[in-house]
Amino acid sequence: MKINYKKAFEKILLIRKIEELILHEFNKNKIFSFLHLSIGQEACAVGISMAANKSDFFFGNHRSHHHYLAKGGNIEKMIFEVFGDRRGCCGGIGGSMHLIDKSVNFQGSVPILGSSISIASGMAMSKKLEKKNSIVVVFIGDGSAEEGSFYETVNMAGLYNLPLLVVIEDNKYAVESGHNKRKSKDYNFKKIISGLGAIYERCNGQDFEKIYKTTLKMKKKILNKKKPGVLHLDCLRFARHSGAHLSKKDQLAKYRVKNEHIKIKKNDPLNIILNKHLNNKIQNIDKYILKLENNIHNKFYRVFNKIKLKKI
Numbered sequence: 001m002k003i004n005y006k007k008a009f010e011k012i013l014l015i016r017k018i019e020e021l022i023l024h025e026f027n028k029n030k031i032f033s034f035l036h037l038s039i040g041q042e043a044c045a046v047g048i049s050m051a052a053n054k055s056d057f058f059f060g061n062h063r064s065h066h067h068y069l070a071k072g073g074n075i076e077k078m079i080f081e082v083f084g085d086r087r088g089c090c091g092g093i094g095g096s097m098h099l100i101d102k103s104v105n106f107q108g109s110v111p112i113l114g115s116s117i118s119i120a121s122g123m124a125m126s127k128k129l130e131k132k133n134s135i136v137v138v139f140i141g142d143g144s145a146e147e148g149s150f151y152e153t154v155n156m157a158g159l160y161n162l163p164l165l166v167v168i169e170d171n172k173y174a175v176e177s178g179h180n181k182r183k184s185k186d187y188n189f190k191k192i193i194s195g196l197g198a199i200y201e202r203c204n205g206q207d208f209e210k211i212y213k214t215t216l217k218m219k220k221k222i223l224n225k226k227k228p229g230v231l232h233l234d235c236l237r238f239a240r241h242s243g244a245h246l247s248k249k250d251q252l253a254k255y256r257v258k259n260e261h262i263k264i265k266k267n268d269p270l271n272i273i274l275n276k277h278l279n280n281k282i283q284n285i286d287k288y289i290l291k292l293e294n295n296i297h298n299k300f301y302r303v304f305n306k307i308k309l310k311k312i
């Protein structure tokens, strides 16, 4: 299997830089909207989108810049949307948490936790009835996987053999509460999911290669065994839960596990691809990265400079 690591790196870098630039302008302009950054979690979206087909459908949640961009959503329309411009993908009235681009089968991000999973299962039912070979992928967080709708939907999807892949980006927190504050000690996710009739896999959500390979395997199983799947990705949220912050202060905050900032530094999805696959393949790697970053910067400001910001 030949894997295009360069393409994966470039996609992750695009998402990273676009979000950093959004963050920069958000802070300067005091935009009145929620902002949930995916920084640190980009490989989850890129690994899955590269393993999926164009004809597969994606649904996102409140933290979905990476899902939208990885699926190939229109960058210009996303930037307009985030800054409340009428030319945005939701007419500028939804903001960062409402992204949609049906031209690439990104069916929409829904910020009400646990809601998109039921909507996605409806679409999976329609794909089953149409006898299409596509799957429906829905991204949720570890906190959202504690909503009743998650269990109900996985159960029904198991019962009706739906081609649904639920991806849990487990960054360990729901806002600032960790697993130990939300789950019983005996909570066994694998047993619960298997008991609901779905396929369960878990892997490192910082490592593109692992996500890509696991997704390929799961997609095959979902279509062959006619069962839904739950893919559990262990990942790290580098930024604060929401708002325009990417400071060390949050990484060192009390609600996080001890030394998480060190783990964050060591497990950057960009560095993992560079160290494992690209450093010794690309000559003058710094120049290559700088050129990519400059292109992204120019792309962002070509759109941003067209926006007349509404000051509050």
Ligand SMILES: Cc1ncc(C[n+]2csc(CCOP(=O)(O)OP(=O)(O)O)c2C)c(N)n1
Residues within 6 Å of the ligand: 062, 063, 111, 112, 113, 114, 140, 141, 142, 143, 144, 145, 171, 173, 174, 175, 241
């Ligand atoms: C039904 C519902 N309850 C509460 C909220 C407020 N809320 C937004 S994000 C969030 C935490 C979500 O945690 P998780 O699902 O783990 O996703 P993460 O933010 O970590 O990506 C909460 C409680 C909401 N949007 N919807």
Ligand SMILES: [Mg+2]
Residues within 6 Å of the ligand: 141, 142, 143, 169, 170, 171, 172, 173, 174, 175
């Ligand atoms: Mg979470």
